[in-house]
Amino acid sequence: MKKTLLYIFLISLTVYACKKDDDVPAIDPDAQVFTLQVPRGFPYPSVPADNRPTNYRVRLGKQLFNDPILSRDSTISCASCHKENMKFTDGLPFSEGIAGRHAARNSPSILNIAYQPYLFWDGGNPTVEQQVLGPIGNPNEMDFDANLVVERLKRNPDYVFKFMQAYGKEPSVYTLTRAIANYERTLFTGTSKYDRYMYDHDSTALNASEKNGMTLFFNEIGDCFHCHVDYNFTDYSFQNNGLYVNYPDSGRARITLKASDVGKFKVPTLRNVELTAPYMHDGSMATLEQVIDHYASGGQAHPNKSNVVRPRPLTAQDKTDLVNFLKALTDL
Amino acid sequence: MKKNIYYFILILVTITTVSSCKKDTETPASTEETLSFHLHRNVGTADGIYDSLYQTASGRKFNITDYRFYISNIVLIKGDGSLYPLTGKVILAGPSAMEYELQKVPVGNYKGFTFMMGLDSITNHSDPTTFGAGSPLAVQTPSIHWDWNSGYIFFKVEGKVDTTAAANGSADFDYLYHIGMDDLKRTIDFSTNAFSVVSGSPHELHIEFDLLEALSNVDMRTENMTHTMDNFPLATKIADNWQAAWSAE
Structure with missing residues (x-):
């Protein structure tokens, strides 16, 4: 009996060793968690454990942020109301949604969003990740449904590939909200x-x-x-x-x-x-x-x-x- | 290499032996049995079926196109008075099912049970994207979550109603009752509905909810819309009717 156990142990060792030899993982710098570049004088923000920043995630999030695929009629992206060249605002009293509709409140800048303890003017949303669902579902903004956005993303091989790269998972509401939040958390301001x-x-x-x-x-x-x-x-x-x-x-x-x-x-x-x-x-x-x-x-x-x-x-x-x-x- | 195959067979034999040993020692003593809700979502005494036509107590016609609600925090009261909470169990009662399996519970006598209509504040404000697609709390569940205040809609009833003063027209005006927010969760009391769970026979608790009772003091002609925050008095009125709307079948 003792001998059998020994054999099992030895075989496992062999198998394990073989495996190791075959797939020594190539280190992919774009998949490595990096440290956010925080403006001097600022504390390091808390980042959810399941959504630490990597280049793949940030790049995917930025692409989604700028893609009107998020809105019902594919006309409005996050960047429509949070324009990078306007410090991520849009200069309007009330932002324009699809079909000429108007949001109920002024579009706030998303710079330094990593420090926000809650989102929206009334603080009704608790995390940057969950916040992503707000404008997508709001009938006066994107008037859509995150589940339907995911269906569109799944039909797009480029997106499927990038979601796998970023999160090892296909597009889902979970990974969609993570990716956009991951990008947004890299947006800082503090060089005045x-x-x-x-x-x-x-x-x-x-x-x-x-x-x-x-x-x-x-x-x-x-x-x-x-x-x-x-x-x-x-x-x-x-x-x-x-x-x-x-x-x-x-x-x-x-x-x-x-x-x-x-x-x-x-x-x-x-x-x-x-x-x-x-x-x-x-x-x-x-x-x-x-x-x-x-x-x-x-x-x-x-x-x-x-x-x-x-x-x-x-x-x-x-x-x-x-x-x-x-x-x-x-x-x- | 050949030797390796022998070792492999040896391992297989060992595993098989070990697992069969285990089986022998685990002959069920069956001290637990499955408990389920057999739950009816009624309108009066009829089942609530989408697009069917119903009448309020005063004879006003209406139909339903959505009729769902959350049940959570189910607590059984054992024969000795101690509490047996079914921790983490959440049900979204809807049109697809009447049987809602809860979990295996100890056999024996129970004095009754209570549950929450709605969700506790921690569950209510959890991230809907983190639940698996099969969960009643998953973001994939159609239109049952608010993102503006990040919480679930505890009770959602929609359809069309006749709003003519004489109640002699047709049901063609949209009505909508979306009840949510922490303040409007309600504990439903079945604490005196005794039951026994016996070994070998899964037990069903037969309960029913009557929408007419839940709207008993609501005039659907004028009080036909609340998303809770935009008409909190109406939402509160409906939530306060929930207990009375429940009965054992």
């Missing part, structure tokens, strides 16, 4: 004049007006920093900033159903804000000057309005300086 001043310690990076704007931004006079804070200029909280007395869009309350959340929206990043007009969840303000005037006025009365939004004695020069500082948040 402000970063040069702040993280590279280059005191000449900002001029006098921008520096005064920065002081107002971070002190109790301008008071912007209560919500627009840290490396991404947001604390991701939900705030009512006094835009309206009656909100046609209930914002966060749509998710929580709480009256105390009516008119609250997720605080957006201010990076590249100069290039991402119009502003607010509904794109109702066309210029940064209008935005500063709004906050200086204290906004409309609303029971949920943030305490920080109240009238502020800013001079014309202060306002100009604040706008100049905001423009110093544009990537160089």
Whole structure:
């Protein structure tokens, strides 16, 4: 009996050794997990264990992001409303969906999306992966069904090959959402004049007006920093900033159903804000000057309005300086 | 090489011997038996069949084109009062089946059972793309998940209804009841419906849900649309009727 066991052991060894000799895996650099290139001064974001970045995944995600195959009539891609040359926004108050329809809210930039604790203006979606389903299924955006997108992808040998390369699996809603999220997590912003001043310690990076704007931004006079804070200029909280007395869009309350959340929206990043007009969840303000005037006025009365939004004695020069500082948040 | 073949045969023989030994020792003592729901989705006393015409208590005509709901967190109450949760079991009751196998449970007497209509908050907010295609929670299940608030539709009923004031027209106006969100899950109580599970005979719990009862205080002429968040009072009203809509067959 002991001998038999020994034989089994020896045979297994032989078989194992043979196998090893035959398929020594060629190291494919595009399949290797790589480290995200995070802007200096930024922490490393948390990345789901099942969706670490590789070149195959990022490339596939980018192709899908730019492919109108995601929409019912194959006219709209993610890039239609998140244009790379517009800092991944589209310049419209409300983005255009298929057949001339309009999304209900302003298209936010997806730069630095890796840090978002939840997605959408009302925070109703918990992960970058699941977020992918939102615009695909929204009747005013792509008006489609992720399962039908997958059927299209499966009929495309090029895509099937690339999904196998990226995830070792054929196209599915799981791999579709992973791939797009994988690409989106590589999109960072953090190379502005402000970063040069702040993280590279280059005191000449900002001029006098921008520096005064920065002081107002971070002190109790301008008071912007209560919500627009840290490396991404947001604390991701939900705030009512006094835009309206009656909100046609209930914002966060749509998710929580709480009256105390009516008119609250997720605080957006201010990076590249100069290039991402119009502003607010509904794109109702066309210029940064209008935005500063709004906050200086204290906004409309609303029971949920943030305490920080109240009238502020800013001079014309202060306002100009604040706008100049905001423009110093544009990537160089 | 020839020797290798002998060894291989030797291995095969060994494996066969070992597994047959195992079989002998595992002669079933059968202390467990399969438990299932035999579940009817009714409209009044009739089965809810898509595109059939029905009438509300007040004689208003309507049909159904979708009639599905989630059941989860099933808990059996054993004879000694202890709880036996069927952890992880989720059912999407729909038109394709009346039999829903739950799992093997210990034979013996049970005082009753409870279950949740809807999903607990952890399951409700899980990623639908991570479930296998056969799961009731899979993203492949048609139109039963919201991505705007990332949760499941617990109870989905759609069709057409006659909205004429005198209720003498035809069922041609779309109605839609999509009930979801954590606040609207409801625990359904069958805690006094005793049953016994005996060895050798799979047991079925016969239960039925009556849509007319679930809509008993809903005027389908005017109250004909809720996605929950856009008409929370109506959604709450329907969810609050769920317990009364259930009965043992």
